[in-house]
Amino acid sequence: MYFNRLSQITGAEVEHKANSGLISPFRISCQNIESIVAFFDLILIIFACVAAGVLYHYVWLGEDTGVGFDFAFGAANGLLYVYVAATRGLYRLPVLLAFAQYSARLVVTWAIVGLFATSCLLLVPGQGVIYGSVITAGVLQIVLLFLIRWAWQRLSRSMMAAGSLAGSRVLTIGEPAELLRLSSSVLFRYFGLSEVGRVSVKSNHGPASDEVLAAIDRALHEAREKGVQEFVLALRWSSKELLETVRERLQASPLPVRLLPDYTIRSVLGRRAMSTGGPSLTLEVQRAPLTPVEMAMKRSLDLVCASIAILLLSPLLIIVATAVKLDSSGPIIFRQRRNGFNSKQFVIFKFRTMSVLEDGTKITQAKRGDHRVTRVGQLLRRSSIDELPQLFNVLKGDMSLVGPRPHALAHDNEYKGLIAKYAFRHHVKPGITGWAQVHGLRGETGLLEQMAERVKLDLWYVNHWSFGLDINILLRTCFEVMRNRAY
Template sequence: MSISTDNMRVERVGEVQGPVQRAVIDYASMPPLFILCDAVLMLALSMLVDLISTSQTSTGTLSSFDFTRPLGIGILSAVTFVLITTSRGLYKPWQMVRATEQVRAAFVNWTFTILFVATVIFCLKVGDDTSRLSTGIFAALGFVAVPASHWAMGAWLRRAVETGAVRGRPSILIGDVSQLDQVVPTEILERLGLREMRRFSFAGVPAGAASGSLSADELDTLKSAIQFARQQRIEEIVIAMPWSSLERLDAVRARLRALPVPVKLLPDEAVHELLDAPRVDFGSSVAIEVQRAPLSRIELAQKRVLDIAVSGVAMTLLLPLFAIIAICIKSDSKGPVIFRQRRNGFGGREFTIYKFRSMSVMEDGAKVTQAQRNDKRVTRVGRFLRATSLDELPQVLNVLFGHMSIVGPRPHAMAHDDEYSKLIAGYAFRHHVKPGITGWAQANGLRGETSEISLMERRIEMDLWYVNNWSIWLDIKIILKTFIEVFRNDAY
């Protein structure tokens, strides 16, 4: 139902009709419910796996089954997983409905959980009393059950929000029509935990009205909103108005002080993108971090541990492959096995990058020509190495030496660095972190030749996004995504 005048409009949205209501779940109970589901799943999985494993290897009865061991592993796993997931804010309802990210995060969090549990078992020297078979099966099943559980919980929550089975705190929306039209009731419920009861819209500022003043119709709208809030026991008010209308905002806020309830101001289009950036304390106020500071010592330590772990394992497992590739290169064409070229690294400092030689030339001067499709300089073995990105493998040595990271903006030849730094704004900001074997751009399919400046601009845009949004979880995501991308697209 709506009531309108020339410059005022009041809309009923989601107002309860009739005395009979269906059973609903309170929004505030969602995170505890998700945590309980995870804990029950891990405890049940640990107990079930150990019970089945024991019954297959002994003739003992259920009464003689020792619940202590699987119960301890289940509790430790549940506590570790819940703490990791909670620290990342992934139990919040608006995060739970993002199915793809939830599945990926659950997979990563479970990986760290199993590594931690294995470390605890080793440090406490209880490995002899713990069934390796049961623990291994428990870990393997968790990689399926936990992500599947989070996907199911997210799907259930989306359905519950759509059907009204989740109840948020009663609220009203007040603002300009143009701003309110962009607000979806389900998003208000998912993100703020609010159940929209009614909207009170300002049709617009009348011509000739004084700057920052409220018209008579707008004052009437606010009066109606306040009266409705009192009658319906509204618990929160949401304002949707342009942030540039500061005087009008102050006038609306002044009127709403008559109600002892919290008032939230939604971001408008002009500031929405900025508010996605990290916020830091600035005295009694808040500052928006539009350019990220260099990684802290703790963050650098996290990244370095991941680099050493991945590159160390890669060197150990890939040594036979290294030897095979070296033999193929030497038998295919003349020249060294390893191609060396100067690149700019962290802070613009020069280093020498290592790659398997894939071309008949060793360019490293003021002019370096990029490889093109059907490039005659590429050898037969080199064509295969470049298509599969195997030519990049020796860069694990650069990672071990500390020149590079597993994940980071790809380093370019110094000649290209000089060229692009003059053509693309913000290019130098790529050197804010160590260059990487793979990066956010490469994980999203931007590999190979950049024959046009627009292609390089897209890469740089993704590199800058990575620098400003770095986290250890993002690095792990990029590593996993790179494996998929290498098999999907060829470079040349």
């Protein structure tokens, strides 16, 4: 089968592509190049229809009928062609790299769409089918489509060799036999995935053995360190228990998880199906909490509101910083490590409100009447002004305005073993305020039940996020801080 042959690509070739990508000054994602090719097809079809109208009416017949109708017809024809071609997988990278093998499919798609669009002209009042113009447009379309596809094939191959094409950064988790047949080059060429690491899971001692769990935990750690965008599973579809173990363990990560067709499935489907089938041939085991559009909306809100808040509150920030410095010895800003999105550590900023700077394996939460809290710190904590420096964490991208409040590392390590799904809080960025905070759960959580209730509300927020919900929480926070529930 063809995957056996593709898997035998030499290591030198793979290494060359990887190294070329490091020095390439220009990189474009596989998904983007597919969209660009589709856009050019649309433009070419419109151009062909307009040019055909000009040649036939102006040059051949000597008539001045305008190009408005030709442009409208070309736009409709082009949009329909691009849609049909996309559904048939004709814009996927494997097709662009081997145009000659799929030229017949392109001609059939063009012919069907062209016949349908031409027959629709008969339904337009006052517009008969002008066969000379239609035939001219058709000839121009197919010639230009073939020329542009040949050019894209040359360009795509050159970009791939130079490492200028970038796929989604993934970490592959799989059984040794499956990984052996699935090289990094195959993942890139047929799935648009750039593998940055792979972890082998051996279920010799059972699908839920310590060896398997340790391998998955290693994959989680490696994904955080390498900035992975998603996990890819290369497991036999018959290994149901192992797949379930991996799926449950990966729920600690917010990254999407996809299951690739195993070797048996790939062998049955063959080369043509694999090249044009697209993402439907992979199974989505876990989706990201927020879509790229939702993440962009949330990030935009963070940047705009945090920037405005810093600008308006800058006089207050200067006054508070001066008061902290004059009130007691020590730094103005208290820094402490916290777990953020995908459990990646960052340093949180707060105005110092205590005489101690704890950031170790054991941290004691502040209590009402705590002698460690300074005089200025008491006021800052009651009003939550001590949290304002976290606006800079928001600008850096470590935090969001709204999200689960980040806890000290020591508390995270303690509670993740006591509260089910505690790690799910890290599926979104931590926030300055959150759903739990506007429900009165601020300050100390001395009892396990209190923390469990906070986690419950945090998880509700993760599962029900919306742009409107963030606005609602921000407005409610303004009233909640007046109740002085923190200390």
